[in-house]
Structures are given as structure tokens and as C-alpha cells.
Amino acid sequence: MSEPLLEVSNLTLDYNLGSRKMRALDRISFTLGKGQVMGVAGESGCGKSSLGLSIIGLLPTVAEIKRGEIVFNGIDLLKLPEAEMDKEIRGQKITMIFHNPQNALNPVFTIETQMTDILCVQDKYRNPGSRKRRQDFKRQAIERLKSTGIADPDARISNYPFEFSGGMKQRVIIGMALSSGTSLLLADEATTALDVTIEAQINRLITELAAEYGTSVLYITHNLAVLSEISDRIMIMYAGRVFEMGWTESVLGDPWHPYSAALLESLPGRQPRGKRLHSIPGYVPPLDQLPRGCSFHPRCRFAEDICRRQVPPLIEVSSEHWSACFLDQKRGRDTWQRI
């Protein structure tokens, strides 16, 4: 495995909403290597986005990180003062592509203003005392637009966001997020609102730019099929916990956790026409009403007594493949006891 860039260990995050306390992330640990693409998948409400936001330090005020470490290039981001975070990390070394390209751009400023703004601020942090003005970065901004494949960037840069289509807005955002200085890109549902041909273009763009700049990517999505095409490793999350993690081929080709297996079976692409799809009964429980033991047990077809009592730990079930389940599906016995 390549040198680690990001090491998250035991990250635990609570949302305090008055009387309700929700555990959004529960002891999340993983390592992301340099230049790797890691996919984070799960149903809505499983904590995928909270994970992204805690890494870049943009959590809402009701969030409280209980314990854990987020070590990025040897620095614990959680201990870093806010000013340092702004200066060194956020928007510089770590950037994020948000959920919704329609809302991530300010409608009352031109693309030029918004792009040069970022470049200008980055420059101020990198070279204190720099007297460069926003206008001096126009050339660079146009270069970035060009690298994301926008036709006629010289003219388009003075347009407003409404003059761009969804796919083009997403390209602008990627252009803002990816630069030579970025070493970690957090892509949160970057292609959800886009059409398939545009989605394929954007995903190709992210992986190509990542390969070119040696950027690592944390790719958050609910679309397992996309991950199968672009990610090196996959992490499956459920109700704030990591359920399964490993190389893409081994997680999707040979899933160990019943939840991952069930998710794959509910995709229509794998079933012939007319055959019923498998669906997981019930719903993801609200985070303040998690069941005892394994949070998946009420929906799991293999649930046993032990699942109702204890939380299964994440165990390395085969080489670099972890799964958090008492049941070893294939051998029909407890991995827990075996190890």
C-alpha cells in the first residue's frame, strides 16, 4: 500500500439537538493512501457526509467530536487551531466538492469573481504580504476552467452561474477544488444530480485530475456502481459505523457483511428481467433510536442472539478486508470466536 496521507482513528461524533443526542459517527477508523481513491457508500443518514465534513472541519455548531484523531500528513487536524486550519489546510491541502452544484455557487457573482477569489485568498495565505489583486489571477482561473473541459473558457469565465448547465457548474466547482496544491479531495455525491453521460465525464475528470496531481480522493456516494468503476478501496457505512472495508474488487465481488451483500442484491442490474429484487426490510433507524448490539440486526436475515446484545467489532476477515459482523457468512460460524 502507498504511503498513508490521511489516518482517521476512532472518530466519534455526536449531534446534540436539545434533548436528542445522536451519534452520527461511531469509532470510525481508516487509512487513505497517497493517490488513492476511497469510496464511502451507504444509505442516506448513515453518516457519510458527516465524515467528510469532520475531515475538512466544517461541522455545524451542534456537532461535537467526542474522541478520535484525524491525522493528515502527520498533523492531527482536530488539535489544529482554527486559524491554522484556514491558512494551511481547508481549501488548500484539503478541498471539497459539495452535494449540489446548483447551490454551491453564488448566483450574484460571475464565475470569474468566484474563481479568482479563491486563488487570491490562497495566494495571501501562501505568500504573506503578496500585493497581487484578484484580477491578476484571471489567467490562472481560465487555465483551470480549461483543464476541466469547459469549451471557450475565455468567454465563459465572465458568465454567471445561471448561464451554465448542471454539468458545467460541477466542472467549475471541480476546477475550484482541484489544483496542484491539493492533496486530498472530498467529493460528496459529486455527480448525483447529473445525467449518465455527464456523470461519466465528471467521474473520468476527477480520476484523471487526481492521477495527474497525485491527489487522494474520498468519494462519498450511495451509488455502488460508480464506486466499482472509479475507486481503489471501498468503505460501507451504516448508522454511523463502518460495516465493511477493503479493496473494491474484494468488497463488491465477495462481500462478507450481510448488509453489503443485501445492498448489492437490491441493484436491478444484477437480476434478470422479471426476477424479484431483494430488498432489505425496514428502514435505517433514526440515529437517536439505534437498537442495541449490531445496529443492523432488526433488518438482518442472519441475526442471532449475540447480534442483539453486542456490537460486532471490525475484524480483518481476509487480507486487507475488514467486516463488522459476528457471522462469517460463508462458513456459517462466528468469525468472532474463531479469532
Added chain:
Amino acid sequence: MAEDLIRIRNLKTHFYQGKGLLSRVFGQGLKIVHAVDGVSLSIKKGSTFGLVGESGCGKSTLGKTIFRLVEPLEGEIIFEGRDVVKMNQKDLREFRQKAQIIFQDHFGCLNPRMTAGQIVAEPLIMCRGKQVSQRSIEHEVVRLLRAVNLDPDAAVKFPNEFSGGQARRIGVARAIALNPIFIMADEPTSGLDISTAATILNLMQDLQDKMNITYLWVSHNLTQVKYMSDDMAVMYLGKVVEMGRTSEVFNKMAHPYTQALIPAVPRVSSKQRKQTILLKGEIPSPINPPSGCYFRTRCPQVFKRCEREEPPLLDLGGGHFCACHLYDGH
């Protein structure tokens, strides 16, 4: 072979921009949006017809035009031997009992001030209100909620108390309330999680088996259309570019657009990462569509003729149609 339930001939729906007073005063010309531009297709009784295409290609407008929620410019829609375009209000009302829609926005289509029970009962009251008692309507609502796997207690809840998948089910229950023979499902699983989407797909198939409903399945999710539909059409800028048996379209992929669209769909396969033809650019505006073939601006196999002539829908044999000059013998 089953007979056709719906036959559409050369249907056109155009929208007008700049019709208002302001643009007339300031002298801006009338702009015509060619939303549906000469579509012909037929849907067999009891089958599922998949309609795919990227956003803005006119697939939802086509669906709405069939119900005359949008008035067509020209063309005919033959439903059970009668032309929907020529129907008067009374006939239209009757037609709309036999044909129903499941809308795309699953919360938006439910009135937030009505309970699920009232929502499902509304079509019953509208159409049979005078002949049936309150009691039998309540009875029917319970039966419908059960049919879509919802708890009968749900009848007293308001839409905001439901999850996305449950809201969808209420939409389905309302659509099947009058025992329709035709349902248009517009992106029936958009915005749902994988597992929830699977339950909706299963439910829709069960209903089709039980009630022999014909579906028009409008979606941009190709995997789903492949799984659900018997026949399908691929639309691009208001026109059908390829049409045929779903298996045929997926296996043969005749039109260059289909050839780019289908492989672009990500698939879970641990084996190999495929190299696909990526289309350049995006759909042109339907206000000023390109001359000749509408797809020529993005087509990797474009040649001279495409600019001049609009390709007709050619029969490739076995009910497989494709609108591309590449398949024209001369």
C-alpha cells in the same frame, strides 16, 4: 402477439417563450421550444414500455402530453381505438380514470394538508362519490394501503410523517385506486435509497401481474429500464432515436447515441473497468436544435449528410428502429 393499448403518431408538443407582453413590446422574437418533436410509438397491452433519455430530452413532456396535461401541437394518441387529442372534457375524464400517473416528486404530489387516507380516497370520491357510501370508501382505502404494503394506520397520518419510500407508495396507492389499465411512472424511484427503490420495483411488478396494468416507465436510469421494461425507446432532443425490444436495444445498440449512453451507465462488476466512448459536450438547446440530425453536434461518427438531412426512423428488422444515416443503405 398482444394488441396495442396506445398508439402515438407523429406527436409534437412545442412550448413558446416570449409570448408575453414584455417581450412583444421590446421586440424579442417568439422562441419555440421543440419539447416533443414528431414521436411515434406504440405500447402493447400488459407490457412495460421504457422511455429513456437525458434530462431535457422531452420524455416527461411526452408522458404529460399523452394525458393531455400539456396540449399537443399535432399528432394523434390512439388509446383503445379512440384519439385522446380529439376527446372532449367528458371523454377525457373517463380516459383519465383508466390512465393514471405516478409523479416524479413523491412529496410534491401529495397535499401536505390531507392525510394519506384522504389522498387515496380522493379519486374514489371524485369518480364514484355519489354512488358509494363513506363506509365502503374507507374500506377501499384500507385495501389499497394494504396492496402497497402500507399499514392501514397510515391512513390518518400526514405526508410529512412518511419516509420517501412510503410517500411513493401512497402515490402508487392513489394511482391504482380506480383500477387503471395504464400507468405512467415518471422516475418512480428517483431520490430513493437502493434498497427502498428495490421494494418499489417489486411492488410495481406485483401490481402489474395482479391487475394486468400497462406501464409507461419514464426514467433516466437505464439499468432499471433494462430490468423492468419489455420494449423501450431512447429519446434525444424531443425525438426517438432508437426503439425496439429492450433486449435487442441493449444487445445491438444501433444508434451512436445509444452506443455512448448505455456503456456510460456505471455497473457493479469487480472484473474489469471498461473503456467507454465519452460523449463530448451536452445536449443542445431545444430552442435552436441543430440542422439535420439533432445528435450530430456530439456524434463521434458524424458525416456530411447528417448536417443536411434529418434521418428518418429506419426499420432494422424485428421491430428494431433507429434514426441514423449510418443504417441507410444508399
